[in-house]
Amino acid sequence: MTIKLNDVSKSFKSQEKELEVVKDINLTVEDGEFLSLLGPSGCGKTTILRMIAGLDFPSKGDLTENGSPVTGPSPGRGFVFQQYSLFPWRNVLDNIAFGPEVRGMEARERYESARNYIEMVGLTGFEDSYPHELSGGMKQRVAIARALANDPEALLMDEPFAALDVQTRHKLQEELVRIWQEEDKTIIFVTHNVDEAVFLADRVVVLSSSPGEIIKTFKIELERLRDRTSTQFIELKKEITDLVGR
């Protein structure tokens, strides 16, 4: 899926004041690309991702998917939320089967497919567990599987690993890269973590804080899985960190 943002700006009205949160974003996300949106807290990353998802709408400019305007949420654009979003009243299997269920897939078929995604994210054996019985890392795996279960063309991910410890985070990053390579999806991954962006993405788009504007875009051409200890990796990280830090 190709996603295009043309001069997208977004303001929120709060206490009679118009607050411009995102400003003049021009961005084309190519089909099959792994793109990362990087920026400090509050710079409007979630806002941009929500507009791409169709959960919010630009105040100015427009947004298209494969050439047609985004008018609302669609199962073709899966979303992994920043906060935990699993349905607490459904077990893992039923959480993952939710999308296919509401789209009318038969029970046998959707459970079979859900089981495949459970395997893909490494949670076999936890089909019957409820979200409150899972660790943070496991919850995010389920959230990813749940978004994937609709077989979306694009996956929009909002700091899905931010709350995890470094080991778990690294493990999930590696798994995400593997899934992306296997599944041929367009991924837009929001993060404020430079290391994460450089490890994951084909392209890192760096945003400034309030209002969020694109400062610079980095193409990362390192071979996957990336070696965090390689000189290029470390140099890239340093260059981007310097830019974000300003």
Add this chain to the structure above:
Amino acid sequence: MNKTLISLIIPVILLILWAILTTYTGIIPSYLIPSPSAVWTAFVNLLTNGSLITDTLSTLTRVILGFLIAALIAIPLGVIIGWSKLAQNLSNFIIGVLRPIPPIAWIPFAILWFGVGLGSAIFIIFLGSFFPILINTADGVRRTDKVYIESAYTMGASQLQILKKVYLPAALPNIITGLKVGIGIGLMCTVAAEMIGSDNGLGYLILTSTSMLDSASAIVGMLTIGIIGLGFEYFFRRSERKINW
């Protein structure tokens, strides 16, 4: 010490005090509070002549019917009110005004609309149960975390599916609380409900024994209502605990 035992301490102390104050010292004369043994005798009498069972069953029938009808109407209505801002604004005032009216005040209209007898009794209990269920359901729906709704949208759910598969389960703990409170209040309305044309029921038992100055039998009726309430409470508490998320 185990919880059941602890919860029995105060009742046992009260029972002993009651016995001391009535039977053993006569500080409180029996026309004010009958002695435990008088209540026991009344209980055995009512049990052996079968009227306690009949009264309990007929009260249970009225309460459960009134409660079920209330739940059947209040839950869907509550979902709509919690879900739609318009429905909320439309109903706010009318609910606010109707809710504080004691069910007993409706008795004249109950008689006019449902005649003397079962219909009126059920209507009074319905009124008692209805608002707690309605308000708790609406509240639960209204408090549903936005992230669940947005997740459902991004996965392709329609409005109706979100209502059924997100709002309703999200509100379930609140709905159960509403049911628990609702049946409790329904039970509290039994005396009022059985004032109209009933010739059995625990409320009726209390009313008739009081008018015949048989306060021992009245206490038997009161305690039976209390124990039924405890049973309902226990049942709903268990259902609440089943929802362990």
